Amino acid sequence: MSHIKTKDKTWKLAYIIAVPLMLCLLLSGCSSVKKLEIFKQEVEREKLNLNTPAPLSLEQLRWIIITSENADEVFKKLEEQGLDPVLFGLTDKDFELLAKNFARIRNQLKISNDLLDKYKEYYEGDLDNKDEK
Amino acid sequence: MGIRLFLMGIIISAVIGAGAYVMKLQRDNAVLKANAIKMESAITEQKELITQQKEDFKEILAANQKMNELVSVLKKDLDDLDKRFNKGKRDFGKLAIERTQAMERIINNGSVNASRCIEIASGAELTEKEKNATKKSEINPECPSIANPNYVPYQN
Numbered sequence: 001m002s003h004i005k006t007k008d009k010t011w012k013l014a015y016i017i018a019v020p021l022m023l024c025l026l027l028s029g030c031s032s033v034k035k036l037e038i039f040k041q042e043v044e045r046e047k048l049n050l051n052t053p054a055p056l057s058l059e060q061l062r063w064i065i066i067t068s069e070n071a072d073e074v075f076k077k078l079e080e081q082g083l084d085p086v087l088f089g090l091t092d093k094d095f096e097l098l099a100k101n102f103a104r105i106r107n108q109l110k111i112s113n114d115l116l117d118k119y120k121e122y123y124e125g126d127l128d129n130k131d132e133k
Numbered sequence: 134m135g136i137r138l139f140l141m142g143i144i145i146s147a148v149i150g151a152g153a154y155v156m157k158l159q160r161d162n163a164v165l166k167a168n169a170i171k172m173e174s175a176i177t178e179q180k181e182l183i184t185q186q187k188e189d190f191k192e193i194l195a196a197n198q199k200m201n202e203l204v205s206v207l208k209k210d211l212d213d214l215d216k217r218f219n220k221g222k223r224d225f226g227k228l229a230i231e232r233t234q235a236m237e238r239i240i241n242n243g244s245v246n247a248s249r250c251i252e253i254a255s256g257a258e259l260t261e262k263e264k265n266a267t268k269k270s271e272i273n274p275e276c277p278s279i280a281n282p283n284y285v286p287y288q289n
Binding site: 093102 | 211236237241244275276
């Protein structure tokens with residue numbers, strides 16, 4: 001009789017130890033350390049979007065050709081028009097150089113502007129399409 | 134009894150070992166599958182990147198070509214200006230003495246045209262008249278390349 005009682009006690013002890021142990025194992029088995037996910041998201045750089053400068057609007061000027069023959073007449077006309085009888089002169093060669101210098105400045109201006117447009121088009125997409133949007 | 138226990142131990146160990154091996158194979162398989170998916174997506178990304186790079190190169194080439202074309206037409210405008218002053222044995226100063234009024238008119242017209250060229254180069258919009266100019270008499274002779282896009286130069 002006492003032998004049966006001892007056996008029951010052993011089983012009881014075994015349950016007391018085994019059940020919590022199994023539960024612990026079960027729970028710890030279900031839980032897992034999550035992998036840390038590091039992700040990279042590319043954030044596009046803000047566009048510069050500077051306003052395009054307003055195109056030039058130039059004043060018209062008048063050229064007067066003065067020769068040894070018409071000098072008196074030219075100065076007389078200036079006085080009649082109420083202008084100071086003074087002229088800032090260029091020789092024909094210097095006039096030619098001035099015209100060419102202006103053409104070079106104009107070309108450079110055009111190239112620089114087009115270059116800016118091309119850069120903007122390349123880095124910020126099609127300008128025409130963007131305008132439409 | 135001892136032998137039986139020993140054999141049972143071996144069998145149990147074998148079963149557990151086999152189970153562990155199968156589980157290891159399953160884990161390896163899962164890793165390989167994940168690797169294959171990653172590889173496929175990497176290949177797709179690489180293909181997209183290569184396509185994008187090809188398009189970029191095309192765009193760069195086109196932009197370069199356009200800039201070179203612009204530089205050459207602007208240079209032609211400059212050469213034409215030089216010709217206007219020095220064509221043949223033309224002496225600009227002598228002409229100004231002989232035909233003062235006419236030269237004054239020509240120079241003032243040229244000055245108006247040159248100013249307009251600078252306005253266009255600085256970004257001013259072309260007028261309809263400038264856009265539609267196709268004849269030599271309609272163009273801005275100072276800078277037809279930028280002022281009159283529809284004008285095709287011809288020799289007369």
